[in-house]
Amino acid sequence: MPEDVKREYRSTLRAAQAADTRSAIVAAAAHLFVERGYAATTIDAVAADAGVSRKTVFTAVGGKVELLKTAVDWAVAGDDGAVSVRNRPAVLDVLARSGAKDLLAGWTRVLVGIDVRVAGLFRALEVAAESDDDARTLLEESQRQRLSGAREIVKRLIALNALSPDVSRAEAVDIAWLATDPVLYDRFVRVRGWSVTRFEAWLARLLVTQLLG
Structure with missing residues (x-):
């Protein structure tokens, strides 16, 4: 496989993995916000529910308000499309x-x-x-x-x-x-x-x- 094709493949794979991680984090946050409420939901709880690190939550989505905004936006739209x-x-x-x-x-x-x-x-x-x-x-x-x-x-x-x-x-x-x-x-x-x-x-x-x- 040519090197440029390999790079494109790896880039596409990383993008797909990042999107999956982001989706898992938002889904976990949405579940916890509904079940526990905003105040009782912590970043650590979201990370544990999504199976990622606390740092990954911040990197992929952001803090609590960004998590809530993204969860609401995706729920209204029905997906994560732009x-x-x-x-x-x-x-x-x-x-x-x-x-x-x-x-x-x-x-x-x-x-x-x-x-x-x-x-x-x-x-x-x-x-x-x-x-x-x-x-x-x-x-x-x-x-x-x-x-x-x-x-x-x-x-x-x-x-x-x-x-x-x-x-x-x-x-x-x-x-x-x-x-x-x-x-x-x-x-x-x-x-x-x-x-x-x-x-x-x-x-x-x-x-x-x-x-x-």
């Missing part, structure tokens, strides 16, 4: 729909899919934000991103001339923003024992009633 949620095929498909009810049904499906993955982490983040400045900053950024997504949906409803005349644009954005809050899923599904299917149907009906009239 493509933003706004530009994911599922969201692009929703925004391209020409029927308002169909659009809201598709968007609800996307939201609930995110809720299933992120609700536990988001609960840990909200608790952490009460006492940790870095976690609070992360929560505020998450809220801004959710607000941006809500504005996109309302903008599309207005373009379809489907927004109810009984609700202002600002009110519609607030309602859509609330629908993106994983706390709704957490309370109905985890606390009250609703099925995911029942929650999705309820959320879709709520959005249709509130936004379309």
Whole structure:
């Protein structure tokens, strides 16, 4: 095997190993944040759960807030890809729909899919934000991103001339923003024992009633 091919092979192998290590660390952190909470999760615990050294955790991902941010980002997106949620095929498909009810049904499906993955982490983040400045900053950024997504949906409803005349644009954005809050899923599904299917149907009906009239 030529030397340049060997170098490329070794480089590719190292990159793959580094990605696997990073994934294992983030998965371990996500598990511990959900099970123990942010404050009780230590870097040493994450390292032990992932089967790596403490130094590797910092090198591969970072400190606790970086671990939480990465875990939340990956849970929202569904993977560790660099493509933003706004530009994911599922969201692009929703925004391209020409029927308002169909659009809201598709968007609800996307939201609930995110809720299933992120609700536990988001609960840990909200608790952490009460006492940790870095976690609070992360929560505020998450809220801004959710607000941006809500504005996109309302903008599309207005373009379809489907927004109810009984609700202002600002009110519609607030309602859509609330629908993106994983706390709704957490309370109905985890606390009250609703099925995911029942929650999705309820959320879709709520959005249709509130936004379309």
